[in-house]
Structures are given as structure tokens and as C-alpha cells.
Amino acid sequence: MSKKTDSNSYTMIFAVIMVLLVGSVLAFFASSLKPNIDENKRIEKQQNILYAMGVNENDESSANFVSTDIAGDEFVKYIKKQIIIQGDKITEDNEAYLIDVKKQQANAKAGKERKLPLFVGEKDGQTFYVAPIRGKGLWDAIWGYVAMDQDMIVQGAYFDHKGETPGLGANIKQRYFMDDFIGEHLLDASGNFKGITVAKGNNDAINNDKEDHEVDAIAGATITGDGVSAMIKSDLRLYVSYFKTLKK
Amino acid sequence: MGLLSKKDAALLTDPLADNNPITIQVLGICSALAITAELKASIVMAVSVMFVLGLGNVVISLMRNIIPSKIRIIVQLIVVATLVIIVDLVLKAFAYELSKTLSVFVGLIITNCIIMGRFEAFALGNKPWRSFLDGIGNAVGYGVILIAVGFFRELLGSGTLLGFKVLGDPIEKTGLYAIGYENNGFMLLSPMALIVVGIIIWIQRSRNTSLIEEN
Numbered sequence: 001m002s003k004k005t006d007s008n009s010y011t012m013i014f015a016v017i018m019v020l021l022v023g024s025v026l027a028f029f030a031s032s033l034k035p036n037i038d039e040n041k042r043i044e045k046q047q048n049i050l051y052a053m054g055v056n057e058n059d060e061s062s063a064n065f066v067s068t069d070i071a072g073d074e075f076v077k078y079i080k081k082q083i084i085i086q087g088d089k090i091t092e093d094n095e096a097y098l099i100d101v102k103k104q105q106a107n108a109k110a111g112k113e114r115k116l117p118l119f120v121g122e123k124d125g126q127t128f129y130v131a132p133i134r135g136k137g138l139w140d141a142i143w144g145y146v147a148m149d150q151d152m153i154v155q156g157a158y159f160d161h162k163g164e165t166p167g168l169g170a171n172i173k174q175r176y177f178m179d180d181f182i183g184e185h186l187l188d189a190s191g192n193f194k195g196i197t198v199a200k201g202n203n204d205a206i207n208n209d210k211e212d213h214e215v216d217a218i219a220g221a222t223i224t225g226d227g228v229s230a231m232i233k234s235d236l237r238l239y240v241s242y243f244k245t246l247k248k
Numbered sequence: 249m250g251l252l253s254k255k256d257a258a259l260l261t262d263p264l265a266d267n268n269p270i271t272i273q274v275l276g277i278c279s280a281l282a283i284t285a286e287l288k289a290s291i292v293m294a295v296s297v298m299f300v301l302g303l304g305n306v307v308i309s310l311m312r313n314i315i316p317s318k319i320r321i322i323v324q325l326i327v328v329a330t331l332v333i334i335v336d337l338v339l340k341a342f343a344y345e346l347s348k349t350l351s352v353f354v355g356l357i358i359t360n361c362i363i364m365g366r367f368e369a370f371a372l373g374n375k376p377w378r379s380f381l382d383g384i385g386n387a388v389g390y391g392v393i394l395i396a397v398g399f400f401r402e403l404l405g406s407g408t409l410l411g412f413k414v415l416g417d418p419i420e421k422t423g424l425y426a427i428g429y430e431n432n433g434f435m436l437l438s439p440m441a442l443i444v445v446g447i448i449i450w451i452q453r454s455r456n457t458s459l460i461e462e463n
């Protein structure tokens with residue numbers, strides 16, 4: 001049977017029209033919604049940073065951010081200083097939280113000096129230093145924010161991911177995993193950077209030992225867990241020299 | 249069923265049992281293995297697929313007379329990808345929290361063979377309303393299996409359901425764990441999902457022997 005839809009010219013014209021139509025529809029949606037999406041992302045960054053330093057609405061077992069309406073005000077209230085570390089140069093910048101860590105990592109690879117944002121927060125008289133980290137999970141990017149005190153002992157952590165497996169790797173953003181990092185030491189006894197490893201079978205499932213540089217891994221999420229270890233090691237190491245200056 | 253004729257009702261009910269997309273048509277197996285480690289993920293995926301398949305079937309059915317047969321697969325792929333991306337963008341702009349939960353599923357939905365399978369097998373040859381019913385029916389049939397697999401994998405693998413510790417606490421040794429019960433870590437891995445699906449197929453075929461193929 002021969003229909004008009006079988007001819008080559010019809011197929012070509014159909015393809016061209018379809019591509020143009022779909023392309024412009026998608027472009028329209030993407031560009032008209034972009035301001036909203038960017039705003040949501042900006043608020044989310046503030047919520048993430050606040051979450052890491054303990055400003056959140058956690059209940060017994062689930063992780064909850066401060067609500068989006070107050071995130072901006074809370075951010076100004078708790079974050080006292082935002083600094084950018086670039087080599088030996090340290091500058092203050094109130095928009096440091098908008099720095100794209102991915103871009104900075106690419107810059108570092110290209111041999112340029114990387115900008116390292118660090119957020120200094122204060123809550124109940126305690127000072128927190130929150131640093132962003134970013135790395136690779138099993139399927140896609142993973143990232144997070146780690147709040148430390150001036151001895152680089154973790155005070156809080158928030159992890160997130162783009163597309164880890166639901167129920168397995170995606171559980172890095174669950175309370176039971178993130179909370180294990182609290183109290184862990186990043187530096188060993190002599191002050192060298194050691195990081196924190198997401199370890200299988202470390203016989204410390206409830207994480208009593210805070211100085212073993214290990215937290216218990218998630219079953220079925222080995223590669224995501226390794227990614228978390230790797231991004232902690234590679235990204236937080238860069239802040240060590242800054243923390244040393246705090247001690248002087 | 250006053251609203252639906254008998255033939256239309258069958259479109260909804262057949263995929264639930266004797267023409268189930270997973271156990272009989274063998275469509276959508278990949279996602280049934282990938283995301284059923286938790287009950288919640290199974291439910292989210294089931295609802296998302298219902299939405300996309302219902303809508304996608306209607307769109308493809310409306311276009312069925314103008315789609316060139318030589319490039320129909322690409323056209324189907326573009327339609328489903330466009331729908332999913334638009335929904336994702338709208339959610340990102342207006343329901344950011346929800347979109348974070350769903351974003352993982354976006355890629356899985358676009359490449360889910362159940363969607364292409366129903367476009368190809370049904371929507372290309374039927375009217376929009378029937379295609380819509382077929383889409384919903386198949387998505388429900390798919391969702392039922394997904395939820396069953398997710399239920400057993402989460403219960404036996406993590407000892408929880410929807411995150412609630414229904415069997416006690418494995419670390420504090422309460423509930424069942426006090427008498428020596430252990431979670432089966434294998435259940436969290438995809439091969440066990442295939443075995444669970446296999447068991448479901450076994451049960452289904454032993455109850456309805458007409459489904460067994462003659463050799």
C-alpha cells in the first residue's frame with residue numbers, strides 16, 4: 001500500500017517542521033520559565049547552606065529545609081560573612097554563594113586559579129564554616145555542603161544528587177546518612193588532612209567512633225558512596241591552608 | 249461501567265491481569281528492576297508513567313494519520329521527550345520540591361520501553377479516547393507490578409515500608425531483629441528484582457494456565 005505519508009519528500013518536510021515546532025516550543029518554555037527556575041535554585045542554595053550549619057526544620061527522621069519564604073532572611077541572619085579564597089587572596093563577597101563550583105573545578109583543570117567560596121555562619125554563639133563540594137556519583141553529578149568548626153570537625157552535612165538510583169544511591173540525601181558525618185574529624189591527630197571515607201563493614205554502624213575518618217556506607221550504593229568520599233577528599237583539602245590561618 | 253462500552257472497559261482491565269505489560273508483554277522491565285528498591289520510588293514512578301503514557305498515547309493517536317511511517321519511532325521519541333521535558337520545566341518553576349523528587353525519573357520515563365511499546369502497538373492504530381484508556385490501563389498494570397516488587401524488596405531488604413521501620417530497628421535489635429532476623433541485602437540489588445518479577449509471573453501462569461505458551 002502506498003500512502004502519501006510514505007514518500008521521501010513528505011518525510012523530510014514532516015521532520016523539518018516537527019523539529020522546528022518542537023524546538024521553538026521547548027525554547028519558549030525554557031526561556032519563559034528561566035527566571036522562576038533560577039530563583040528557585042538560588043533559594044535552594046541558601047537552604048542547603050543553612051541546612052548544613054544546622055538551621056533547618058528537621059523532625060525526628062526526615063530532612064527539612066527552612067521554608068522558601070524565610071530562607072533569604074534567615075540566610076542574612078545566620079551567615080555573617082561570605083568569602084572567596086583564591087590562592088593567597090581572600091576577598092569578601094556577598095554573592096559568593098552563587099559561585100558555580102562546577103565551573104571553578106573546570107577552571108582549576110584548565111590551570112586557572114580556582115575560586116573557593118566559604119560561608120562563615122554563626123548560630124547559638126558557635127561559628128560554622130560551610131564549604132561546597134561537588135563530584136561524581138554513579139550516574140551523574142553529586143554535590144553537597146559541609147559545615148565545619150575551625151578544627152575542621154564536621155558539624156553538619158548536606159548532600160544532593162542529580163540522578164542517583166532511587167532507593168540506593170539517592171539515599172545519600174537521607175538523614176541517617178548525612179547525620180553520620182556530624183562530629184567526624186577531617187584532620188588526623190597531627191593536623192594532616194585525611195578526609196572521611198564512606199566505608200563498608202567498618203563495624204561501626206551507629207557511628208560511635210568519630211575519629212576513625214569513616215562513616216557507614218549504604219548497602220547497594222557503593223559507587224555513590226565512593227563518590228562522596230572522593231569529593232570530600234578532593235574539595236575540602238583545598239580549604240586546609242585557610243583553616244591553618246585561623247589558628248594563628 | 250455505564251460510561252464505558254465493554255470493549256473500552258477491557259482496555260482498562262486487560263493490562264491489569266492477562267495482558268499485563270510487565271509480566272505478559274515484557275515491557276518496562278528495566279525500570280521495574282532499577283527503581284523498586286523502595287516502595288516510595290515505585291509509587292512515584294507508577295504515577296509519572298500513568299501521566300506520560302495517558303497523555304502521550306492521546307498525542308500520538310491524534311498524529312497517527314500524519315506521521316511518516318519511516319521515521320515514526322523518532323517521532324514518538326520526540327513527542328514523549330518533549331512532554332516529559334515540559335512537565336519537568338513547569339515543575340521546576342512552580343513546584344521545585346516535587347521536581348527534585350521526580351527529576352531522577354525523567355530520564356527513565358523517556359527511555360521506558362512501555363511508552364514506546366504502547367505508542368507503537370496501540371496509539372498508532374486507534375482513536376484518541378481508546379488510546380487514552382489503553383495508556384491508563386497499561387500504566388496501572390505496570391504500576392501494580394512495580395508496587396508489588398517495591399513492597400517486597402523494601403520489606404525484605406531494608407525492613408521498612410515507605411521508610412517506616414515495620415520490623416523493628418536492625419541496629420538497636422528490637423522487634424523481629426531481637427530474635428535473630430536479618431535483612432537480606434540481596435533484595436536491594438537489581439537481580440533480586442528480576443527474581444521477584446519471575447515469581448510473580450510464575451504465580452500468574454499457574455493460576456491461569458492459558459497464558460502458558462505451547463512449545
